[in-house]
Amino acid sequence: MHDASITRLGPEPIALVEELLPRMTLREKLGQMTQHAYGVGDLEQAHRSVEQGDVGSFLNAGTLEIRNQLQRLAVEHTRLGIPLIFGRDVVHGFKTVFPIPLGQAASFDPALVERAAAAAAHEAAEAGVDWTFAPMVDVTRDPRWGRVAETCGEDPVLTAALGAAMVRGFQGQHLADGKHVAACAKHFAGYGASESGKDYNTTWIPEPLLRDVHLPPFKACVDAGVMSVMSAFNDLNGVPASVNAFLLQRVLKQEWGFSGLVVSDWAALMELLEHGVTEHPKQSALEAVRAGLDMEMATTTLRDHVGALVDEGLVSVASIDAAVRRILGVKYHLGLFDEPYRKPPTVSVALSAPHRAVARELARASVVLLKNHDGLLPLRRGLRKLAVVGPLAADGANQLGCWAFDGEAEASITLMDALASRLPEAEVSYVPGVSDTRSLDTSAFESTARVVASAELGIVCVGEDALLSGEAKCRAFLDLPGAQQALLERLGATGTPLVVIVMAGRPLLLEPVCQHAQALLYAWHPGTLGGEAITDLLTGAACPSGKLPISMPRAVGQIPVYYARRNTGRPPKADRTGVPKGTPLDPVDFDSSYLDLEVSPLFPFGFGLSYTNFGYAELRVTPPRAPIGSRISISVVVGNRGARRGTETVQLYVRDLVASMTRPIRELKGFRRVELDAGEQQTVSFELGPSDLAFTGRDLEPRVEPGRFQIWVGSDSNAALSASFELV
Ligand code: BGC
16 A cells, blocks of 8 residues: 655665665764754863764754755764754644644644644745654543643544654655654553553553554554654553563564664653663663664763673673664665765745645644634624734744744734634734633733623633643643633623633633633644734634544543543433532442533534534444454435535544453544535445454454444434444
8 A cells, every 4th residue: 555656664775874884883883873953061061972973964054054064064074974854843843834643633634734734834845844753643531641732632543644644744755765764653652541640650551452553643643654753751550661672673573663763752762760770871771772662852871881791691792783784774774974964045935925825724623613603703793893812812832832842933823813813803802801711810800890791792812821822831730721700700790792712722621611602613723824824714704524533521630531431331311510619419320430521521522513503314334243354334415504615524433342341432444534525415425344343452452353233324423324234
């Protein structure tokens, strides 16, 4: 299935690399395995290290000029002239910033996500970046974890599809064409399962769960040809990922045949001392090499200690050669041996019209309409007086999100910018209400309420500053931070209908928000073109199509709450709706539920409203009974039953009803976006093959078991239209 024309790493030797290796000293080899963090430590010393062949890579080397200057030292001042490779976190955009990955995931649109990654790659490549530390394909079911913003959410199938799309976008067909960068699937593996939602925390993941949920997105990236993989910070089942031979050697390199390079996360080898698995950096180096780590980010454990380990016979030169071969292979495929320098572009593509168009389209596709009481949206024509409230409505920096290193706030179109220019007939007044999302100051509430009271409609933009999500930005409370909820309540009391727009890096608790919002749009951090995209939806120039890539909890106490749960021996008999939060009822049933809250999330995975509505009919499964190993075809007719054109994401869920291991009550196995005119219908087909129906068995081997499977097709993970088939 692989396109032979795509640049790909394989096991076959590369002549240039094989010719170089025997000429390299051990010290030069260890230099290749060392990635220096530019700007950390003494700069002159860093330059000397490059000249001595002690550095093979830089991260965050800043400008093109700095990059080329460092490259010149490597190419023209070292014995062998091996070029450096320059890495940077280009996660959801470069100058043009796209929605955070969790927002991108809500588009359920791999082709669009691929175009965004390609645009980011081009902007980064022309600025001298060779290698991005993305995509992040950690599956997470914990919105407390700040890095949920960087993920594609709770589902392995969605994450795999979007992760592979990002790899294709970043790397393109021809990696060395000056428009693309090497990608890096991170953080391998299990990082998204950090206990209690705290970053860097321990993970314990039984192998079946690891193989069925956490590893498939990485496998999809490897299959898409990803050039590198980053080992995670966390310890997985007691062994830190950077020295986890099961992960790096066995699964990644042996089982999957990965030929690219494995880089550690930042200083992860030094952190082994803190983990308490090694007593001295030399022992860390030994463990890392044995486990199959190829390059160390930011610290020099390998460079400092592997020489002695080789002398002592504890590490073989062959194992070092194997690592260096991978590193040089990536440099070779990037064309760095042929063209180590980057020329400034004659015409820059940064923030170009086509890139901004992708950013607008993706931001539009990422926004999820969660509530639209009485069809308040799209805004009716002829509105004369609008009040816009909330710090995030006019904040070009915070709408960019957590990994916007290179983004520029001045390039952002905020919601206020867009509303003011696109509703010229209306009087649009803006009052922040609070100075920023974390402020507790309520002194402007009354004056803000007066402005809202005198308007026909209030548009309130609340949520989280960008730095409340991302690395190390975990939260134990998931309410709107600061005084924003109180502000919303005060504005609700004015009686003016409110459209609430939430910009946040994670799912927040929305029940109290919904109480005051006639309409609710979840916009994540939407990036550079966020304001324009949201305005497209508010005005009805575009129709909302985003779907939740993660369940929205009702309370922190429900976490983890995700759709692919298992049934248990005592499934909840019914969702006890209307349980007043915090007031335990008399115990009624001995089932798997809460006394003081429903068990369901507030909004389920896959959910998202539109301005039109879609119906499903004629679900067909063929054949209904088939031998194991067969492919099952599924088709359904989806129709646009509303009055305007819109896009639906048709979702297919499967349950293996009886198996030797308990199976999730539903698993997403396919999704398809279809755009339909009012009244139009279309047949959508899916195929299920053995790999879709397999799971990791008690013997830890993948297996498909005979028996009945139930399927559901519809608009979200609660889809009702159902059928079944049997494998014999
Ligand atoms: C993060 C990685 C990132 C690296 C380099 C680490 O702290 O965990 O995701 O790629 O820094 O910036």
